[in-house]
Amino acid sequence: MRVASGQGFWGDDLEAPVRxxxxxxxxxxxxxxxxxxxxxIMQKQRARDPEAGYARDFVPLMERVFPxxxxxxxxxxxxxxxxxxxxxxxxLVEAGRRAGVAGRAKVGLVTGxxxxxxxxxxxxxxxxxxxxxTGEPLSTVRDRVQSANAYIGAAPIVEALSLGADxxxxxxxxxxxxxxxxxxxxxxxxxxxxxxxxSGVVAGHINECGAQCTGGNxxxxxxxxxxxxxxGFPIVEVAADGTFVVTKHDGTGGxxxxxxxxxxxxxxxxxxxxxITPDVVADFSTIELDDLGGxxxxxxxxxxxxxxxxxxxxxxxxxxxxxxxxxxxxxPDAAAKARSADRILRERMDRLGLSFDEVRTELVGWDSxxxxxxxxxxxxxxxxxxxxxxRSEDRASVERFTREIAPLVLTGPPSVTGFAGGRPRVQEIMxxxxxxxxxxxxxxHLAVEVREV
Amino acid sequence: xxxxxxxxxxxxxxxxxxxxxxxxxxxxxPAHYDLLRERLTPxxxxxxxxxxxxxxxxxxxxxxxxALNFLLHGALGGGGTMSLMNDAQGKVFSTGLLRxxxxxxxxxxxxxxxxxxxxxxxxx
Numbered sequence: 001m002r003v004a005s006g007q008g009f010w011g012d013d014l015e016a017p018v019r020x021x022x023x024x025x026x027x028x029x030x031x032x033x034x035x036x037x038x039x040x041i042m043q044k045q046r047a048r049d050p051e052a053g054y055a056r057d058f059v060p061l062m063e064r065v066f067p068x069x070x071x072x073x074x075x076x077x078x079x080x081x082x083x084x085x086x087x088x089x090x091x092l093v094e095a096g097r098r099a100g101v102a103g104r105a106k107v108g109l110v111t112g113x114x115x116x117x118x119x120x121x122x123x124x125x126x127x128x129x130x131x132x133x134t135g136e137p138l139s140t141v142r143d144r145v146q147s148a149n150a151y152i153g154a155a156p157i158v159e160a161l162s163l164g165a166d167x168x169x170x171x172x173x174x175x176x177x178x179x180x181x182x183x184x185x186x187x188x189x190x191x192x193x194x195x196x197x198x199s200g201v202v203a204g205h206i207n208e209c210g211a212q213c214t215g216g217n218x219x220x221x222x223x224x225x226x227x228x229x230x231x232g233f234p235i236v237e238v239a240a241d242g243t244f245v246v247t248k249h250d251g252t253g254g255x256x257x258x259x260x261x262x263x264x265x266x267x268x269x270x271x272x273x274x275x276i277t278p279d280v281v282a283d284f285s286t287i288e289l290d291d292l293g294g295x296x297x298x299x300x301x302x303x304x305x306x307x308x309x310x311x312x313x314x315x316x317x318x319x320x321x322x323x324x325x326x327x328x329x330x331x332p333d334a335a336a337k338a339r340s341a342d343r344i345l346r347e348r349m350d351r352l353g354l355s356f357d358e359v360r361t362e363l364v365g366w367d368s369x370x371x372x373x374x375x376x377x378x379x380x381x382x383x384x385x386x387x388x389x390x391r392s393e394d395r396a397s398v399e400r401f402t403r404e405i406a407p408l409v410l411t412g413p414p415s416v417t418g419f420a421g422g423r424p425r426v427q428e429i430m431x432x433x434x435x436x437x438x439x440x441x442x443x444x445h446l447a448v449e450v451r452e453v
Numbered sequence: 454x455x456x457x458x459x460x461x462x463x464x465x466x467x468x469x470x471x472x473x474x475x476x477x478x479x480x481x482x483p484a485h486y487d488l489l490r491e492r493l494t495p496x497x498x499x500x501x502x503x504x505x506x507x508x509x510x511x512x513x514x515x516x517x518x519x520a521l522n523f524l525l526h527g528a529l530g531g532g533g534t535m536s537l538m539n540d541a542q543g544k545v546f547s548t549g550l551l552r553x554x555x556x557x558x559x560x561x562x563x564x565x566x567x568x569x570x571x572x573x574x575x576x577x
Contacts, residue, residue, distance in 0.1 A: 036471070037533050037542070133471055219464040219547070220481070223571045259464070259479065262518045266477025268468035269522045272513050285515050301517075322537060360530065360537040368539035370549045371505045389537030432471060432533045 001186045003179050003203070004235045007031040007078075008210025010038050010055045016210060016233045021065045021074060023249035026235060027186070029069070030178040031058065031078035032208045039172065040316040040430030042082040043147040053084030059091045062167065066099035069166070076167040077157055077178045083147050085111055085171045089451065092169060096453030105453040108165025110156040112446035113172045115148040115313065115437075122441060129313060129435040138435065144317040146430060150442040151312045153278025154197075157181035159448045172314060174277055176204025179236065187240045191279070196242035198282035198304025201275065203236040203244050205284075206264055206299075210234070213246065213264035214295075215254030220263065227253025232295075243300040245292070258291040261299075278311055278439070280304040310436040311443075319431035320357065321398040324389040325405035326364070328418030335377035337413040338363055338386035344412050345388060348404055354397040362387045385418065391429065398426050455562035456554050460569035462561075463489060465547035472532035473508075474525045474543030476550045481568055483519040485561065490514065490521060492555040498523055501553045523550070 004026040006017030010033040020029055033055035046053030058080035069076060081088040089109040096105050115122060119142070123129065129138035129148075138145070149172035158181050160168045173181075180200030183189075189196050206213050210233050215225040232252025238244040246261055248254065265284065269275075272284035281304060288301035329337040342361045349359075362368035364385035366377045377384065390401045402424045409416055459478070462485055467476040478493065480486045499510040508526030515522060529543050530536035540546070551569065 036469075040534055217466075219466065219569075220479075223575055223577075262479050262520060263464065263466040263477070265518065266466050266475075266479070266515075266520055266522055268470060269475050269477055269513075270470060270524065272515055272522055285513075285517060287517055289518070319535060322535075324537065358530070358537060362539055364539065369545045370552065372503060373501075373505070373549055373552050387539060391535070391537055427534070430534050431531070432535075434471060 001183065002026045002235050002237050003028040003030055003182055003207065005030055005179070005207035005210050005233045007033060008208060008212060009033065009035055010057065012210050014057065014061065017061055018065060019249065019252060020233055020235070021068050023252060026074055028182040029074055029076045030207060031076065031080060032175045032178055033058065033078065033080045034082060034172065034175065036314065036432050039083060039147060039149060039314055040432070043316050043430060044428065046083050047146065051087055054082040054088035055080040058088065059095045062092055063095040063099045066096050066101045066105065070101045070104045075161065075182065077182055078168070079170045079173045079175070079178060081169045081171045083114065083149065083171065085109060085169050089169045092167060093451055093453050102453050105166045106164055107451045107453060108160030108163065108168035109449045109451065110160060110168065110170040110173065110446065112442065113149045113152045113170070115150055115442070119145065119148055122437070127437050127441060129315065129437060132434040132436060138315065138433065141317045141433065144319070146316045146318055148313055148315045150437060151278060151314065152442065152446060153177050154181035154184050156446050156448050158185045160450065161185040163448065163450045165450050175208035176201050176277055177279070179204035179207045183238050187238070192306070194280050194304035194306060195302060197280040199242035199244065199299070199302040200238070201277050201280060201282040201304070202284065202287055202299060202302050203238060206246055206261060207234050207236055209264060209267060211254060212267060213261050214248050214256050215260060218260050218263055220259040225255045229253060242302065243298065246297045246299065247295055256295040256297055258289050258297055261289060261297045276308060278307060280307050309439055311439045313435045313437050315433035315435060316430040317433055319429045320391060320393040321395045321426055322389060322391040322429050323398050323402050323424040323426045324387060325402065325424040326418065327386045327405060327408060327416050329384055329386060329413070330415045330417070331380065331382045333379050334381045334384040335363055335366060336379070337415065338384050341386055341408050341412045341416070342388060345404055345408060349401065352400060354400055355394050356390045356392045356397060358391045360389045395426065402426060454556040455559045456556055457562045457565065458551065459553045459555060460551040461565040461567065462557070463551065464569065465551055467543050467545065467547035469529055469532060469543040472527055472529050474528040474546040476523045476525065476546050477520055478523070478550065479518065479520040481565070486516060486519045488557060488561070493521055495523070498550065501550065502528070
């Protein structure tokens, strides 16, 4: 059975899912829209508009591919629901009707990952939701929490598939479960089939970032990777024993090799022996790769062990304000001018009594990617962009900062340009609070619903 | 021994988890995995990044993939939406690590010279 990857994040190539559906045989299309940062962006959108809070791109996309999926029996699994899966599923049903699949498709909706309304009840019941990095209890920031979602696993997706859902929308399902839930469903693996499920997790990890395993953002010999303009997104062909082949449709661009797959396996990797998911703990140090040639890499040997008693919870809380301003300085002595402007800006902000938790200065074109590893900039640098960011609990200080950039054009060092974009935007910071919760506290509240289009 | 930049011996990919960046380093030639393991100690990597990495550097070995995985704690200015960094999600800590210079046998240095760079005269 084949699970195709169609989106690796919210904002990915909009044509990729269409290529996956049109370009050859697939059984499932998985669309991953979520990341740590994405959830807090969606949360901000829902705060402004209760109808929002999900990956809106998903709805017009489904309107395009719904008829083809219905005809060919391709089922779609996505976490596009974000912090508003109900709103997403409702919009999806409407899209299905507009696409002419009424009576021919069912939408599955998974809810219960959202802990926001239950937060006080959970804290009172003794779930401290300590920060996994600092150990602090959530009570220290409780009044600033904006969203709290548990990462949920395969079970509710498998249930929705069993109930006949064709397109399944979830909230914070793990990225990997979107791939391995349909595999578990198709092959009928038992919950204690740890090695095979772990192999499914590896398939999910390879699929979850779209073209990042098929030649996109690939460092090895990137200059000779063919035709990235029409890059093929990955497809995993999974056997009943859990082994699988990573491939892509014929005629698409990009390249799949042992090395391209290895790069993706290492992406966002922690301790490779302990890759924790809600369904299994996978050991990535057991992965064996065989390059079969012809854009096919076989994956086997994966071992896993029982899942833990906990689920991870992704919590976002308001943590002040930030803004980033930029100005472009030209040769000669571009970096010296930019640094001088930075000094003047900081002196003015001091004199105004502005209060910041952090002021960060980078020179784009010199040190904004490698910091001090870049060394000192040469005096003949053709140009450099001054990039200053500020962060504060005091919104007024950040607001005032945004008005201090443009004046530098006429009141600071010479040969400066690139300020036409206007004043920097003040952004509310949604800080990330990772925590663990006993899984039964979440699983008892998971719900699966199937709606006719 | 000859000093070479890691960029000719390995490719890499990085990502983020909160305020931690990870860098996976993959030997171009699997025969060089042991050499990388010997040279790229967590201490050396921590020293290479200096004040860019506020916390500890952890290392994990993946001989099955000819790769090492490093966790750079406290590298992302608070991480996520908190960070003021251009590279708030640690996407290019990978190439930052590939700037590191290590001593390798002269024949290895000769064999790998230029491996990680665009060939001369290449155009898109």
